[in-house]
Structure formats: C-alpha cells, structure tokens
Amino acid sequence: MEIIFGVDFGTTNSAIAINDGGRVRVVSVDTDNEGKPLDILRSALFFDRRRKVSVGQEAVRKYVEDCTDGRFMRSIKTLLPMEVFTSTQVWGEAYKVEDLVAIILTNLKHKAEREVGKTINTAVLGRPVMFSTNPGEEQLAEDRLRSAASLAGFNKIVFQFEPIAAALAFESTLGVGEKKTVLIGDFGGGTSDFTVIKLTGGNVSSNRDRRSDILSLSGVYVGGDTFDSMLVWDKIAHYFGRGVNLSIGDGGSLPLPTTITHKLKGWHLLPQLRDRQIRGYLREIRGRVDDPQAIRRLEELIDTNRLFEIFQSMERIKCELSNAESADFLFEELDYTIAFALHRHE
Secondary structure, three states, X not given: OOEEEEEEXXXXXXXXXXXXXXXXXXXXXXXXXXXXXXXXXXXXXXXXXXXXXXXXXXXXXXXXXXXXXXXXXXXXXXXXXXXXXXXXXXXXXXXXHHHHHHHHXXXXXXXXXXXXXXXXXXXXXXXXOOOOOOHHHHHHHXXXXXXHHHHOOOOEEEEEEHHHHHHHHHHOOOOOOXXXXXXXXXXXXXXXXXXXXXXXXXXXXXXXXOHHHEEEEEEEOOOXXXXXXXXXXXXXXXXXXXXXXXXXEOOEEEEOOHHHHHHHHOHHHHHHHHOHHHHHHHHHHHHHEOXXXXXXXXXXXXXXXXXXXXXXXXXHHHHXXXXXXXXXXXXXXXXXXXXXXXXXXX
C-alpha cells in the first residue's frame, strides 16, 4: 500500500501527516520553548550571516535573541501570488519565493520520512480556496507552490482545497447514503476560507477534489494573525506609546508618529525601531510627552525584544476564549505589570 504525505503549508504554521494504508497520523515536527513536541512548524526562516538557515521555532528563537545577526522571514505564503515579487537577496544570494517555501516543505518532508523510514515522493498539498481574485495571480501562486513542492523532492503532487479535508472528515461520520449540505470554515493565520459543499455518507468517489459537489466558495484576507495584531493594538499598545502626545510649543501637541507606534502591530517589526535615529528621537522627546513612562517602557521593550512574548500570551488567551467567557493576560517586567481580563464578547 502506497504511503502518502498530506502537507499543510500555512501562513503562520505548517504541518504534515502520514497516510499509510488508510491509517493517518500527524507528525511531531517542532518543539515549543520548553522542549515539548508540537504537531505544527512555524512557517518562519532565519538566515544567519554564515548563510545557515533555521526553520520553525528555532528561527523565531534566534531572531528574538539577536535580530541583528541575520535575516528573518515569515508569512512567506502571502508572497506566492505577488507578480512583483521575483526574488530577494539574502547575504548576496538570490532566493525566489518557491525557494523559500521549498526550505519549509523539505524540513517537513524529512521529519515525516524519519517516521516511516524511507523516502516518500507523493503528497496531497493543501491550498487556499482563493490565493487571489486575479486569475493570473491565482495561477501563478499554484504554479509556485507546485514548483516549491518539486524542489522539496515531491514528484507526484495533488492539490486539495484546504476546507475540503474538514468536509471529508465530517462526511466519514455520516451514515451510508445520508446527505447533508454543510458550510466549512477554515480559519488560518493569514486568510479565512469558506466552502458550501454537498456530502454523502459512504461516498467513495475517486474524484477527491469534489469540485462537482462544491456549491460555492470564497475567502477573506483576515486570519488569526490579524486578530492577534488587533488585540495587541487595542489592549497593549498604549502601554508603549500609542496615544502619547508630544508637545510642540504654544500649547499644541502631536501624537507619536505612526512610523513608530505601528511597529507594535507585529512582533517581528519591533527590531526596526533599533535604528540609531529612532532611538535618539525617543530619548530626545521623553521630557516633551504627556506620558514619559510609556516612552521608557517602549525603549525597554526595544532593548529586550519581548514583544514576541506579548503576542504569544495574547494568542494563548485568544485560544482560551474558545472555551471560556474570559481569560487573564499577564506580562511582568521589573518596574511594571500589564494585567487585565479579556472577555469573549468585548
């Protein structure tokens, strides 16, 4: 019986499963900060100055520990449909988007192959319902993803719309001949896809893409990362300068420039504030703002690069709200504490 890998390359996280004669298991492909195994691999890369590339949690850890020592990349999937993106230079070497994706897919493939003890070249590769509303960009994205899988060593590739996997899993619970029309939601890190599909219990159709059963499909470019960013911006950013006003004389004032505060919307953006001119500007305005302590906290946050921890904590309580009415956020530093309860229906 042929062994097939199922690959989910995501904007934020990726995963791989093994189908061995109908028996399916998900592979542990990474570890968290405490060394516990994880079934997901962060879709992130870090190239150090020696051109050594790290993947997943290791890439994030190295970036957080010393962002000045290398090049960090995330959300690579969003580049797939971009015609204007041809390649990027990393320490003098050019990488196309399919080259970057292939590094992540190769990492997943090798870990799954260690599980089965042999090389596997066949994969069912998930893809969004919609890469782009532009037909040319849509085709470009799929072509690039296929090329990346080929570079990773897969020579037999079948694409499957990402929500269809959930539909097939639900269909397997139906009685033989039982029919249902269902709405499937696939909430990813970068996009959310929705599919209305007809299901029939006991369906053994060889047409596994189920195109003839799909009644409608669509997607929006909003995902889990968007929610995390909005929550941090709404609940946390004011501790670090959002809303701070700078005196400009004659009783007038201006808010802190958005070129600074908007870096709080993404943990990976914070190191951009280590620029010498920006650090000098922050030191210079401490005595001319209505909340100098917020500026000091921002400077400390830049120094320690701990915004990633804040985003992780926010993601954790967001997940807790799936099963609870409220969850507690806590971030402690030497001279201040950020603590509040977040409610599901806020």
